[in-house]
Amino acid sequence: MSPTRIARNVSTVAVASIAAWSSWGHMVHVALRFGERPEVA
Numbered sequence: 277m278s279p280t281r282i283a284r285n286v287s288t289v290a291v292a293s294i295a296a297w298s299s300w301g302h303m304v305h306v307a308l309r310f311g312e313r314p315e316v317a
Contacts, residue, residue, distance in 0.1 A: 307317035
């Protein structure tokens with residue numbers, strides 16, 4: 277595997293991880309705002 281391909285894959289995983297974490301946090305916030313219990317949200 278070339279260094280360019282490794283860098284591209286690592287970058288892709290980093291961006292996807294940040295997006296997933298942000299999305300999860302937003303979903304929890306919305307669920308809590310609309311009255312869902314914390315253990316369910």
